[in-house]
Amino acid sequence: MRVRILAFAGVREIVGAAQRTVEVPAGATAGRVWDDLAREFPRLSEIARSTRLARNGALVERDAALQDGDELAVMPPFGGG
Amino acid sequence: MRVRILAFAGVREIVGAAQRTVEVPAGATAGRVWDDLAREFPRLSEIARSTRLARNGALVERDAALQDGDELAVMPPFGGG
Amino acid sequence: MKYEITREPLALESLIEAVRTDACGAVVAFLGVVRELGDGDQPVDGLSYEAYPAMALPEMRAIGEEASHKFGEARLAIAHRIGDLRLGEASVAVAVAAPHRGVAFDACEYAIDQLKERVPIWKKEHFRSGEARWRPNAPRP
Amino acid sequence: MKYEITREPLALESLIEAVRTDACGAVVAFLGVVRELGDGDQPVDGLSYEAYPAMALPEMRAIGEEASHKFGEARLAIAHRIGDLRLGEASVAVAVAAPHRGVAFDACEYAIDQLKERVPIWKKEHFRSGEARWRPNAPRP
DSSP states (O other), X not given: XXXXXXXXXXXXXXXXXXXXXXXXOTXXXXXHHHHHHHHHXXXXXXXXXXXXXXETTEEEOTTOBOOTTOEEEEEOOOOOO | OEEEEEEOHHHHHHHTSSEEEEEOOTTOBHHHHHHHHHHHSGGGHHHHTTOEEXXXXXXXXXXXXXXXXXXXXXXXXXXXX | OEEEEESSOOOHHHHHHHHOOTTOOEEEEEEEEOOSBOSSSSBEEEEEEEEOHHHHHHXXXXXXXXXXXXXXXXXXXXXXXXXXXXXXXXXXXXXXXXXXXXXXHHHHHHHHHHHHXXXXXXXXXXXXXXXXXXXXXXXXO | OEEEEESSOOOHHHHHHHHOOTTOOEEEEEEEEOOSBOSSXXXXXXXXXXXXXXXXXXXXXXXXXXXXHHSSSOXXXXXXXXXXXXXXXXXXXXXXXXXXXXXXXXXXXHHHHHHHHHSOEEEEEEETTSOEEEOOOOOOO
């Protein structure tokens, strides 16, 4: 299945793109997709622990199962205001 | 000596003027001048208890002695804001 | 930093501009606005305010100076309008700038609380019925 | 009542106009402004903000709705600017109108506290030295 990763702030800069579409096995979890990305970009490891994940605009835990067409947002700590 | 009374809000309306100059004996107190005014305008009695006095822009008690040329402000409870 | 009593409509942006500096990350502003139901329960269609400026302005300045140190570093401007105001018009404006927002909120709330208590300004409510009465501020709870 | 993420300079007056009604006697507004010394201690000459609008806007609305009931009746508008901001420009604006001022102050402070914690927006500090870094909000004390 296909999942669209949305990368923000420091994650976006390391990945080099605000969006990327990845092909993952059916039933892959949010955490699995994020781990794959962090493996591809080792500099992500320093911010991995504080990063939160959202599926289609709602916060999810790492073990949330994704579906085909989902958007997975990878979000470092917020800095708005 | 001469003292200038400044009347505000409901006091001004009852007195019918924002200012009036009165001739009082040397050493007259703020309270004495206010009592004379309240005697002249009996409708002032209903607000007399809550009214505060200021001499030349500073709050004073009734027993403050006035001097020639002083301004005595007669102030009902404040309503600013 | 700027204290005024004026017959003109209050301009919040210019008060904010008067207090902001490049050291300030937070601005908090308060506007008191003429509302339909005043402190009583009869609908008003306007208020009129009267002041004793020679005493009110120094008192507004004193409140601003107290507030600018009491909670941390802050810069304040306070303006009060007098004369006849209609529904929806602002009677008082307080603008506070500070490095951090907690200080700005505290100083702004202090300033308006103290203004209502200490500054010689009076308000007359004009009811829709045609009646009118001077309305003192309620004592603080 | 009005929630927006925009690249344009924030217009406080229009936010206030969006929340005020004739039942409201108090307006409290907050502006977050780019300041010289950010949360670090190196002077900045600008910030850039980035948002995830599809999540940030619903979260801003949720905060506004919570704040509008939590302390009493209040009406809120929240706007956040994104893109490049210079010293002195406002990054965020909250406007609250309520019948009484206590509720307006509480709701405004709640909204900005929650926004910093819950809304997916990010800030990059651009230092005068030419360096830059993403700066997360400090956890609440």
